[in-house]
Amino acid sequence: MLTLSLYTNYWYAHNVTTKTPNPLALDQQVCFALAIASRSVVACYKPLLEPLGLTHPKYLVMLALWESEPRRVKELSETLQLDPGTLSPLLKRLEAKGYVRRERDPHDERALAVVLTERGRALRNDAEAIPPAIVERLGIDVEELMELHRRLTDVIAAATS
Secondary structure (H helix, E strand, O other), X not given: OHHHHHHHHHHHHHHOOOOOOOOOOHHHOXXXXXXHHHHHXXXXXXXXXXXXXXXXXXXXXXXHHHXXXXXXXXXXXXXXXXXXXXXXXXXXXXXXXXXXXXXXXXXXXXXXXXXXXXXXXXXXXXXXXXXXXXXXXXXXXHHHHHHHHHHHHHHHHHHHO
C-alpha cells in the first residue's frame, strides 16, 4: 500500500498544474487533492499501527480516549465526527482486543460510556512513537504541518458551516 501511495504522490506532483483553464479539470479540484492527501497520509500510518493491532479509525478512537475518559458513546461520536453506526463496530473490535470496555454511565443508566482498560492505557506508551515517526516519514517540518493543520481546520469549518 505504501508503494501505491508513493506512486500516487509522484503522479499528483507531476500532473497537477495551475495552467488548466478548465474549472472541471480533475487536477484543479480541492476535493481531489484532499482525497489523495488523506489516502496517502493514512497509508503512512498503517505499518506503524499494525503492530499495535490498530487500524487508523481505531487509532483515532484511542487518541480521543487517551485524551479524556470515560466518554459517552454519543460524545465520542461527536468528537470523532462519526455516526454511531460507524463508531459501534470500532468499539466492538477495540473491546474484543481488550483495549476498551463499554459500560453503563453511572450518571445516566440509559447511556453507554467507553473506558480504557489497563491494556488500552498501556498501549499509549507505544503509540507515543507514532507522531514523530509520521513527521519523519513525511519529511515536512513540524511548523509546516501545524500550519497545514490550521488551514485544514479552516477548510473543515467552512465546509461544515
